[in-house]
Amino acid sequence: MALTKPNQQLRRDLKAIAFNLEQSCIDLSKLAEKLSDADAIAMMGLVGTLYEEADRLVGYAEEVKSGRLVRTKPE
Structure with a gap:
């Protein structure tokens, strides 16, 4: 499934x-x-926390790629 432009962004x-x-x-x-x-x-310790947050963002990006997380039009 191809990503929509908003999801690509x-x-x-x-x-x-x-x-x-x-x-x-x-x-x-x-x-x-x-x-x-x-x-x-x-x-x-702060650096470790920032790395964890960066990993979480990468995980979200993978969810967007797989279609599990999508951007919708605002209501």
């Missing part, structure tokens, strides 16, 4: 946001290396 947006989150995680991880141990541990 939704999938692209979800994947782009996930990619941006992952890139931010990489940058934050590099910054954490320069922090004290306690601050670095706290930041890496």
Whole structure:
């Protein structure tokens, strides 16, 4: 089943946001290396949460691709 244009855009947006989150995680991880141990541990906890959120967005994008999640017209 081919995706509608709105669903194609939704999938692209979800994947782009996930990619941006992952890139931010990489940058934050590099910054954490320069922090004290306690601050670095706290930041890496936040990075872990952001990675989980990015994975969830990728999962949503796959649901759009499979047709389980669709964008409808606003009422």
